[in-house]
Amino acid sequence: xxxxxxxxxxxxxxxxxxxxxxxxxxxxxxxxxxxxxxxxxxxxxxxxxxxxxxxxxxxxxxxxxxxxxxxxxxxxxxxxxxxxxxxxxxxxxxxxxxxxxxxxxxxxxxxxxxxxxxxxxxxxxxxxxxxxxxxxxxxxxxxxxxxxxxxxxxxxxxxxxxxxxxxxxxxxxxxxxxxxxxxxxxxxxxxxxxxxxxxxxxxxxxxxxxxxxxxxxxxxxxxxxxxxxxxxxxxxxxxxxxxxxxxxxxxxxxxxxxxxxxxxxxxxxxxxxxxxxxxxxxxxxxxxxxxxxxxxxxxxxxxxxxxxxxxxxxxxxxx
Numbered sequence: 001x002x003x004x005x006x007x008x009x010x011x012x013x014x015x016x017x018x019x020x021x022x023x024x025x026x027x028x029x030x031x032x033x034x035x036x037x038x039x040x041x042x043x044x045x046x047x048x049x050x051x052x053x054x055x056x057x058x059x060x061x062x063x064x065x066x067x068x069x070x071x072x073x074x075x076x077x078x079x080x081x082x083x084x085x086x087x088x089x090x091x092x093x094x095x096x097x098x099x100x101x102x103x104x105x106x107x108x109x110x111x112x113x114x115x116x117x118x119x120x121x122x123x124x125x126x127x128x129x130x131x132x133x134x135x136x137x138x139x140x141x142x143x144x145x146x147x148x149x150x151x152x153x154x155x156x157x158x159x160x161x162x163x164x165x166x167x168x169x170x171x172x173x174x175x176x177x178x179x180x181x182x183x184x185x186x187x188x189x190x191x192x193x194x195x196x197x198x199x200x201x202x203x204x205x206x207x208x209x210x211x212x213x214x215x216x217x218x219x220x221x222x223x224x225x226x227x228x229x230x231x232x233x234x235x236x237x238x239x240x241x242x243x244x245x246x247x248x249x250x251x252x253x254x255x256x257x258x259x260x261x262x263x264x265x266x267x268x269x270x271x272x273x274x275x276x277x278x279x280x281x282x283x284x285x286x287x288x289x290x291x292x293x294x295x296x297x298x299x300x301x302x303x304x305x306x307x308x309x310x311x312x313x314x315x316x317x318x319x
Contacts, residue, residue, distance in 0.1 A: 004291045007031035007064050008050075009057045009081060010072030011041040014095065017277040018070050019048050021284035024274060031064050033057040034073065061085050068291050071095060072118075075164060079104055086111040091290045093118050093283060097167045098303070100160075102310035108303050116286065119171045119301040123282025124269035126239035130176045130224060133231040133241070134206065139224040141177065141208030145169045146218040149194070163313055166212065169220055171301060171309040172236060176222065177206040179308065182315040196316050212316060230261065237269040237278055 003026040008018055011034035022029050033054035034041035045053045054060040057077075061069065061084050071081050071094040079099040085092045086108055095118045098105060108115065121127055133139075147161040174180065180202040188195045196212040221234035230242040241264045248258040269278040286297035 002028040004028065004067040004288070005030045005065060006068050006070065007033075007060055007066035008070045008072060009033045009060065010070075010074075010095070011038055011044045012072065012074075014072050015044060016048065017280050018072055018284075019044075019050070021276050021280035022070065022287075024276060024281055025284045025288045027068070027284070027288065031060055031066055033060040057081060058084060061088060066090070068092065068287055070118075070287075075100060082108065082115065086115065089114060091287060092116075093287050096171070096301070096306060097163055097310055098306050099310070100163050102307045102314065105303050105307045105310075109307070112302055112304070114290075115303055116283075116290075116296055117301040117303060117306040118283055119168065119175075119305070120277070120279030120283050121168055121172050121236055122175050122299045122301060123279040124237060125267050126233055126237055126269045127172060127176065129239040129241075129267040130222065130231055130233055133224055133226070133229075133239075134177045137226050138205040139177065139208070139226045141173075141206055141225070142221075142223045143169055143173050143208070143210045144213060144218060144221045144223075145211065146213045146216040146220065149214045151194075159317055162212065162214075162317060163310070167306075167309040167313060169222070169236070170210075170312045171305060172233075173200075173210070173222060174305065174308060175299070175301075176224075177202045178204045180206070180312075182210075182312060185316060185318065187318065196318075198316055210316065229264075239267040241265040 006022045006027040006029045008015060019029050029050055031052050032041055032045045032050045036055050042053055068091040069085055071078055078094060082094050092115050098117060145166045147166050149161055150158040180200045183199045183201055186197040195214055198210040200210055201207040219235050224231045228244050232240045242261040243264045244262045245259045246262045248260060250256055274281060283300060286300040290296045
């Protein structure tokens, strides 16, 4: 007996991870579509054993015999495809950020029952640990998003990575500490060196700084301080906790006293025992629950969550 039928639009680098996760929770991945005449789609279907390849994604969405749909095509194409899928009225998981502009999502917000956004980092074990930490008391925080951006006057071309990648961290922050407000933004515009530093305050009292230190040799990270404890997501897949300081007396090799944070624990999102990309099994399971039980897992990002992350981007980059 086969499971519910899944369809996928998109044949890029992320598509195989969706296929593997869908199958892992029990879906039969029956349909695949990408751009018209895509050889990559046919190669992917052959390698993954997907029986039907469609040359027209719109036709698949309207006429395909699917029970759920995953949209994982380019950001430019996602909104139009999602609008079409919303009219079909079946469960749909769409890749982030869905679109480049928060206002584009307004017509879709009433379709919340059928649509969720694939912010897979919400399903990391490290993220769950950070969320538990934040719920223990008010934290001061620092979110660092060192995306690689271009040096161009075209906002979309130059800062595309901020809208497509930094939104991961901005949504992650909202999931961990709650919705927040950007209170002030400091801009640095010095030739090829550009960055943003923002003060933010969450609705439940957490506050701190968001640093968009573009093109810097740093890792994406979120640090939560709740004296005398600290939790670091650095990178987002690793949660490390600290409490207090260890004092190391001078030695012949290092003739100064050192104060080292005392590590108390570590939670990792990898390696995954199932071999899947971290977070993908959780969001696929949420889609399965919607198809078979009628409800999404609460961790799964809504369209309003996606809208919020894009609004924060606008506030940070000055639109």
